[in-house]
């Protein structure tokens with residue numbers, strides 16, 4: 001226990017014994033006798049701290065504890081550095097959940113294919129990690145990890161990057177919304193009439209696009225970005241500004257995580273292009289375009305899911321259907337309780 005306390009002090013890297021003494025007082029609410037002495041008194045349940053160890057660390061500079069602390073912090077620094085340009089401060093949550101909560105989350109996942117899945121409850125049970133937990137489960141459930149020989153560490157890194165790039169202060173366009181849309185996408189993909197035509201690639205594209213479709217959303221819409229001459233608006237020439245940004249960000253994180261690095265180059269390019277097409281399909285201003293094409297297909301009775309273009313069009317429609325999600329969930333809830 002005393003080692004643990006010493007490491008914490010090491011992380012704050014005090015330069016002088018006086019500062020170290022102050023640190024010990026703050027930690028242990030104790031009275032310190034002399035610079036190199038032992039703690040003489042302590043109150044409450046605080047552990048005994050060997051003050052000589054602190055002094056050794058302070059005088060010997062980088063020896064031992066500070067280096068170990070640096071190594072422990074390296075992942076966080078890595079994530080932080082990669083997002084520094086976008087000005088995003090990673091939100092770290094230190095609350096650990098006990099097995100009861102995780103058990104309930106696991107139980108909820110056994111019913112992940114239901115329309116009445118409560119994503120807000122799931123987010124609480126997973127301690128705000130609903131998107132990562134859900135995606136890991138769905139990738140496994142659909143056999144994508146095995147099929148694409150995905151590295152679990154890289155997959156987890158990619159999903160954490162996506163989740164962290166959502167702005168938690170957004171009341172709507174946050175990671176819970178992304179998890180909600182992804183869970184709905186899973187419900188659509190398992191519809192028997194569609195499911196038998198889907199390849200593992202279709203499923204991976206559908207789930208990934210759903211998870212990342214609003215990533216790094218600033219919480220304001222395209223007209224606002226255009227009127228305020230935001231750099232994203234000029235970068236994408238006022239066309240599908242946000243959607244282009246979501247797509248480019250997703251591709252950046254895919255490459256940064258190295259998740260697909262083991263696949264052939266032409267396959268990676270195809271995945272990135274198709275992800276773009278699906279994420280751009282979430283642009284609400286394109287609604288008439290999709291409705292008109294769908295109506296034409298229905299009038300001509302020529303929609304065939306064996307045709308790759310038609311199947312991709314249906315995946316685009318599914319991405320677009322998130323705008324009907326609250327209504328769809330309400331109706332499904334009604335159906336399932338009858």
Ligand SMILES: [Zn+2]
Pocket residue numbers: 177181213214322
């Ligand atoms: Zn959305």
